[in-house]
Amino acid sequence: MSERRPPRSRAVLSFLGDSRSRAAAATTAAPPSGRDVDRALTDCAVYEGGERQGGQVPLEEALQRARGCSDGFVWIGLHDPEPQAVELVGQFFGLHPLAVEDAIHAHQRPKLERHEDLLFLVLKTARYVDAEELVDIGELLLFLGDRFLVTIRHGEARPLAELRRRLEDDHDRLARGPGAVFHAIIDAVVDDYADVLDGLTNDVDEIEAAVFSDVRSNPTERIYRLKREVLQFKRAVTPFVHPLTRLVEDEELPVPDRARPYLRDVLDHLVRDAEGVTSIDELLNGVLDANLAQMSVRQNDDMRKISAWVAIAALPTMVFGLYGMNFEHMPELKWDLGYPAVLVLTALACLLLHRRLRRAGWL
Template sequence: MIHRLRSAVRRTYRRAVDLSHPARSPLGSAVVNCVVYVDGVRQDDCRSAEESLRRVRRRDRGDGFVWIGLHEPDEKEFAGLAELFGLHPLAVEDAVHAHQRPKMEQYDEVLFSVFKTVRYVEHDELTATSEVVDTGELMAFTGPDFVITIRHGGHGSLGPLREALEATPEQLAKGPSAVLHAIADHVVDDYLAVADAVQDDIEAIETAVFSEQADRGDAGRIYQLKRELLELKRAVTPLGRPLQRLAAEPLPIVAPEFRAYFRDVVDHLARVTEQVASFDALLDSILQAHLAQVTVAQNEDMRKITAWAAIVAVPTMVCGVYGMNFEHMPELRWTYGYPLVMGVMVAACFMIHRGFRRNGWL
C-alpha cells in the first residue's frame, strides 16, 4: 500500500497545480483547501471550518475527518481556527511565526509536528554564490477528526500528496494518522531527491579540483556548497527523534498499525542522515586537498621566482662591479674585455639555469 501511494505521488507530482494560489482559497487568503473525508472518500469542499467540523462529528456519517491546508497565515487568519479546534497557544505561535526546528509536541489529544521542507535549486554551473538548497517549513496539527497543515515558503505544496491519497481511499480511510504518515514520508522522500542532486554537485567539484586545469577559485565554490549542505543538515538531522517517537511510542493520535510505516520512514531518514554526514566529510577532504594544491602551486611559483632571481644575480653582480668606474679594472683596456665579460655572464647564467632545471625548480 505504501509503495502504491509513493508511486501515485510521483505520477501526480508533475501534473498537479500548486494549490497555494489565492484564487484557490475561498475561505481566506491563507486557506489553501478545506475538505471533508468520510470513509476515505472526498466529500464536497466545505464553505466554512465550522461546517466541516460539524459534518465529520455526525455519528451517522461514519468515520471521517476534515483536512484544512493553509499557506503562511497571519495571527488574525489563524485565530478562528485555533479557537475552533482548541489548539494550544504555544503551538499556534510556532505555526504562525515559523522558523522552528523539526519537532513533535503533544497537547492533550492534538499532535503538533514541524517538518523542514527542502528543494534543490537547479543551476547550470555551481558558483561561489549559487543557491543549491532552498528550505521551507511544514506544520501539521493532527487531532482525532481533523488535520490542519500550515506551509511556509514558496515550495512544498501538498496538492500532489492530497491527490495521491485520494487515489487510495482505503489508506485515507484510516484517518489523520494516514495523512501524518504521508506528509512525513513525502518530506523524507524530498530529502532523498535533494541529497542525490547535491551528490552530483559534489562529484563535479571533486572532478574539477583534481583535474589538471584546477582553478584556485574552487575554494569559494566548495565553501558555498558546504553552507548549502548545512541547510540540508539542519532540516534532516533534528527530524530523527520525532519520527522515532512516532515509530516507537504509543501515542493516542497515531494508530498502532502505522508504527511500522513510520519505522520505514525512519529508515529512509537514517539513509539521508548518513549521506549528509558523508557529504560533509567528503567536502572537508576536498577542501583540504584543494588548499594543499594551492600551497604546492604557490611553492612552485616561489621556487621559480627564486631560481630566476639567482640567475639574474650573476650579471647584476658583474655589472655592479664594472659600474664602479675604478681606474684599474681587470681587462679594462683590453680589446676583447667586453666580449669576455659578456661570455662569462652568459656561461654562468646557463650553468645555473641548467642546475635548477635538473632539480625541478624550472
C-alpha cells in the same frame, strides 16, 4: 542561538481549559470567518470511504460533515496564515493553545508533542535551487486528530497540492483515515531531503574537481557559501530524527498500528539522510583544508620559481656590473675576442644554472 519565546497573546490564553470543554467547543463554536482564513486557506475537503465528498468545503461545514460520516475526516491546508487565522482555526478544532502559539510564531525546531488525543508535529521542508546553490528551507506544522488533519505551511518549499491530488487517486490509502495522510506528508518531505542531498553532492564533487585540477582557481568563497547551506540543511534534518523515532517506537501515541511499519521505513530514510548531510559537512571541511593546503603549495612553488629566476638573473648582473666599473687593467679588454667570450661564458653559466634548478624542481 536559541530564540526567545514570545509572550502568549490573550487570544491564545483564552483557549485554556480541559480537553472535554475544548472538544465540545469544536462542534459548537462559532465558525471561523474573515478574510485572513480565506486568504491563507489552500484547500478544505471532507473524505469518506477514501473519496472526496464534493469540492472545497466551507470551513464552517467541514468538521460537522466529517463527524457525520462513519469513517470520514477533514483535511485543511493553510499557507503562510496570519495569526488571526491560526487562532480561529485552533478555536474551531479545539487545538491546544501551546500548539496554536507555536503555529502562530513558527520558526520552531522539528518536534513532536502530544496534547491528549491530538498530535502536533513540526518538521522542516527543503528544496535545492541548483542554479543558486541554495537550500530553501520552509516549515510545516501538522495537527492530527481523530477526524481531522490541519496542515500549516510556511515558505515555498514542498507544496501539498500535488500530494493531495495523488492521494485522492489512491482511494484505498485515503480510506485508512487522516493517519495515512499524516504518513504521506512526512514521507514526501523526507523524499525531498534525498533530492537536496543529491544536489549538494554534485556541487561538492565539482568543488573537489576544481581544487585538485591543474587550472588555477580559488573556490574558497564557493566552499564557504555551500557549507553555510549544508549547515542550514543539517539543522533541518538531524533534529527531526528524534520526533520520528518517537512516532515509531512510542506505542502510547495515537498512531494507527498499521501505519508504524511505513513510518519506520521513513525513519530509515531519514537516518540515512542525516548521516549523508553529516558526511557532506565533513567532506566540505576536508575540501576546504585541501584547498588551503593547495594554495599554500602553489604559493611555495611560485616563490621557488621567482627565486630561481632571480638567481639566474643575478649572474649576468654581477658580470656586467663588474665590467661597468671601468677598470683599466683587465686582461681581456685588449683581446679581440674578449667581448664575445664574456657573453658566451655568461650565457653558458646561466644555462647550466637553469638546468640545475630545473632538475631540483625549482623550475
